[in-house]
Amino acid sequence: MHSDWNHNIHYHGVILGSIPPNCKSALDVGCGHGLFARQLARHCERVTAIDVDHETLLRGRAAGNSEGRITFVEGDVMTHPFCDDSFDLISVIATLHHLPLTTALGRLRNLLKSGGVLGVIGLYRAHTIQDYAYAAAGKPASWILRQFRSCADVRPPLQEPRETLEKIRASCDALLPGNKFRQHLLFRYSMVWRKP
Numbered sequence: 001m002h003s004d005w006n007h008n009i010h011y012h013g014v015i016l017g018s019i020p021p022n023c024k025s026a027l028d029v030g031c032g033h034g035l036f037a038r039q040l041a042r043h044c045e046r047v048t049a050i051d052v053d054h055e056t057l058l059r060g061r062a063a064g065n066s067e068g069r070i071t072f073v074e075g076d077v078m079t080h081p082f083c084d085d086s087f088d089l090i091s092v093i094a095t096l097h098h099l100p101l102t103t104a105l106g107r108l109r110n111l112l113k114s115g116g117v118l119g120v121i122g123l124y125r126a127h128t129i130q131d132y133a134y135a136a137a138g139k140p141a142s143w144i145l146r147q148f149r150s151c152a153d154v155r156p157p158l159q160e161p162r163e164t165l166e167k168i169r170a171s172c173d174a175l176l177p178g179n180k181f182r183q184h185l186l187f188r189y190s191m192v193w194r195k196p
């Protein structure tokens, strides 16, 4: 049986498969308890894992820092004094809907090095017939997958998504031209963008 599965973890591979070669420096935004940061540490020399929530970050630190490759930072990604052009990879899993959408996309774009990759696994507010069709198909698919997996909690703090997929896709297209955007079955979308 697979351990640690949920709708976010199900799509981790989308970002792991997009890590640029020779990734020296990665940023995991809204790292929660650090599960994805620890996966990144297998592929990137240094990982910065940032979360604004004190308790969450304490648990992330306690869970281990992959032989010193992960630096846990308690802070707001929108205001923390990172330098522009710092990261080869930025991952944002189940967190973009906690942030002001367009300002956050602009900020993350600036923090990436040229040639760096921004990978988002996100939630959206269902709005169109297609969204409801995905949700209707996703529910039984999720139920079946759960029968074969032990489920990991989605790490609090949680927030309901306000933006529709249409709005998120339009913002990504405006700010991150050439991005690869996909709607997925299990209530998530992914967006991968390589900075020119």
Ligand SMILES: C[S@@+](CC[C@H](N)C(=O)[O-])C[C@H]1O[C@@H](n2cnc3c(N)ncnc32)[C@H](O)[C@@H]1O
Binding pocket: 008, 029, 030, 031, 032, 033, 050, 051, 052, 053, 056, 075, 076, 077, 078, 092, 093, 094, 095, 098, 099, 154, 155, 156, 157, 158, 159
């Ligand atoms: C739903 S959790 C997702 C956690 C983790 N990425 C996962 O996939 O399990 C969203 C996380 O984003 C964090 N967060 C929200 N706003 C943030 C901000 N401005 N800067 C950094 N982290 C933030 C929250 O504290 C929370 O831990």
